[in-house]
Amino acid sequence: MHEINGTAKRLVLQALLVSEGNAVPHGALIEEIWGxxxxxxxxxxxxxxxxxxxxWLREISGNSxxxxxxxxxxxxxxxxxxxxLDASVFQETVGAATALRGEDPSKAALLRSALSMWRGPPFGGSDGGPLSDASAIRYDEVRLRAQEELFDTELKLGRHAQVLSEIRQAQVENPTREHFCAQLMFALYRSGRQAEALGAYHATRxxxxEDLGIDPTPELRKLEQCILRQSPELAPTEPELPLPLPLRAQR
Incomplete structure (x- = not known):
């Protein structure tokens, strides 16, 4: 593993990487380092x-x-x-998955392959300048949306029991993200745990x-009412299917 030492050099390299092959103006690099x-x-x-x-780049690439x-x-x-660039491969893999129909098992496998590329927060969670900080937020949002799409796909495939722990972990890490709450409520309800599904709603509310000073969206409140009424539309329509092994991302 080749590491680059020095905060300033790291900030420059991060700014150049997030530009994804585009030129970064001198002024932007100066602001990235010195503010x-x-x-x-x-x-x-x-x-x-x-x-x-x-x-440093010559040292790690040798004569190649x-x-x-x-x-x-x-x-x-x-x-x-x-x-x-891992970020580019990730986005290409997610794009290939998104093009597939919602209940295609290959879609879930591709999304899992893409998400497996993540080994922690962007840039290792280190502080950055304006360019890298903004990109870290953007990358994290793309990751969260890919997670949401993965869980939606798994639930459509009837795998609510198999992905329940993953959804719960995502919701714990993002307690104000209502889509994760809705997915957790679905998975719990379809696993025969109605009281826990309602408890998840109340905890998110x-x-x-407390954190944002807002109420749940009408969609989440409607889901709570459907669970209270045990609405037939919430019943799973697909049998439980085994999770496939993740596909390796094509590089």
Whole structure:
């Protein structure tokens, strides 16, 4: 594993990576490193960091034609080889899954393959500048939506008992995200645990009120009423099916 040392170099590299092959202006890189506390001779300081990153890239790629850091009239650009950026592979895999019909088992397998690429928070949870912080929020939202789509697919396949613990964990980690709450309520109800399903609703309602000062959406309140009435529309229509092994993402 090749690590890059130095906060400034890490911030530059993060900013270049999240640009996904587009040039990053000098001013944006300067703001990423120094914020409002711009030192004297900042252009030379930035160039020094760029030179160190170039040396580091040459060291890890050896004689192969790997990732290159090039200058452009608009700033600096990280030229990546095919499928070198995990974020791009993740989004391509999610896109391939999204194109499939909702109850296709291959859709769930592709989404699991994409989500398996995550090994923690974006950039290891380290502090960043404006570009990397905004991208970390965006990447995390894309991950959460992929999780929601995975659980929707599994529930359509009748796998409510098999994914119940995963949904519960996601809801615990994101207590104000109502889609996870709805999925948890579905999974609990379809597992014959009506009281727990209603308890999940009340816990989310309290969390929304305390943390955000809002009430649950009409959709979530309607789901609560359907569970109270034991509405036939909530009954599973598919038999329990075994979870497939995750497909390996095509690189």
């Amino acid at each position: 409002e506390g711009i030192p004297d001779g900042v252009a030379n300081a930035l160039q020094a960091h760029i030179s160190r990153i170039r040396r 034609s790997g990732t290159q850091l090039v200058s452009s009239p608009h700033g600096y650009q990280l030229v990546l080889g095919e499928a070198e 309290e969390c929304l009120n």
